Amino acid sequence: MEAVAIPSTLTLSSVLWATLGLGGFIGGLFLATMILPGKVHRGLPTPAGERRYYKLNGMALWVLTHMVVIGATLTLGLSLSPLVTTWFWPLLVAANLISIAASLWLYLGGKRRQAAAGESRPAGESAIAEFWYGAELNPTLAGVDLKIFAYQPSLIGLHVLVAAFAYAQYESLGTLTPQMVLYQAFWWLYLYTHYRDEPGLTSMWDVIAERFGFMLVWGDLTLVPFFYCIAGWTLMGQSAPISSAEGIALSALFLFGLWVFRGANKQKHLFKLDRSTPIWGRTPEVLGDRLLISGFWGIGRKLNYSGELCVYLAIAATAGRGSLEPYLVFLWLLSLLLHRAWRDDKRCRARYGALWEEYCARARFKMIPFIY
Structure with a gap:
């Protein structure tokens, strides 16, 4: 069984470019989630008894990503394969850097709002633990619930990387093996059903009860997209169906x-x-x-x-x-x-x-x- 090694093109310059690219991807999704329509759903009560409202338009974002990628492939000759053959390690480092920066921003902003409200961290919890778990339950930016939004770069980013393995195999072999087709189909169906049932997020424990800190931020921006696609490395190099x-x-x-x-x-x-x-x-x-x-x-x-x-x-x-x-x-x-x-x-x-x-x-x- 053939296997393809993860590329090692990791330099300061590549990390800087990857950070700009990944930051632009996340920023583009954020602007799109602000602009695109979405149904507003009322969530279940938080531990404080508050019921928040969430605008959900993940399906629209996911479909828009399909349209952009397919359109650019057909008209501009776009290839996603460099994301895994050249840029994977720089993007992984960039995701970690963005996760840390976003978590610090959330923590410091949460502490400022706590101080303004005369609140303090939970009794017996260290500053490190508060950074890990988060200072706030549902931070927002420009009216967007950031905890809900974080699912978008997480899952759409995962799907882009998954698709990149298919691009890479096709460019190498001139075809897609049956197992690669299944791999792509399985992930597509998994994500389609996620977005079809997106209102279910509003009753999930991490949305209504867990604070939004480094643990969830890193999981969304780094762990899910870069770890969950791991089978693609083996599949990309397989030629026997x-x-x-x-x-x-x-x-x-x-x-x-x-x-x-x-x-x-x-x-x-x-x-x-x-x-x-x-x-x-x-x-x-x-x-x-x-x-x-x-x-x-x-x-x-x-x-x-x-x-x-x-x-x-x-x-x-x-x-x-x-x-x-x-x-x-x-x-x-x-x-x-x-x-x-x-x-x-x-x-x-x-x-x-x-x-x-x-x-x-x-x-x-x-x-x-x-x-x-």
Whole structure:
């Protein structure tokens, strides 16, 4: 199995140009999110009881990016391949620098507003911890919620890098292998369903409850776009196609996982907004007027995690079994989600008490029916 090494063209000049380019990309998306129309959605209550309003136009931004890239490719001969064959390391360094700078700006701005309001950091929390977690819950700029906006350079940036691997393979081989086509299709469907269900962001824990600091900023601007595309490095250098049976099996795994992942999350989101919303054509069953026990949530307590893992396993497996590298994202998410499932179970037992025990007796499985 052939593999392509990540380029090492890392110089001060390349980092400066990459920082300008990446900053321009983020700035362009920010201007577009201000200009493009979008439906305003009311979020769930924050820990302080506030319900914020969010303008969501991620689908429009994603489609606009398609139009720009496709149009420039057809009319100007644009190639995205240099993003991974020449500029990957400079862009990665630039993303880290921008993440640090943005986090410092958010922290200092948050501290100024805290001082003006006579507030202080949470008791027992150091300045380093406050920088890591953030000084504010929902900072805004020019009326744009920055926490919501950060999803755009994160996921659209990821998609641009994913597409760059296809450009690079086509320029090298004169064709796209079946596994590269699957890799592109899987990511396209993943992102399409994300933007289709974008209102679900307004009920996510990190949006309504987690402060916006370096942890989330770095995750959005650096970790997701530059780590989640890792299978592309192996795929880009492969010339031998996978079999039809392998392609069908991977497609089935991906589509099943995506159905469970998006479906479970959407059921929970709609339940939080309106507890009478039908699930699978029936009135939802609720324990103690608090815990949903219908749909996916009546089968297992964390099937959304299971579906997400199936999605990322299928994406990784498009690169074959000759290297561990394509599976690093899946393995990282596996450890993260297993810990999160344990943490959530512990928190819910403390919060709901006997009601949680009753729920666990009904939804017996955590992540894998009849196994775990």
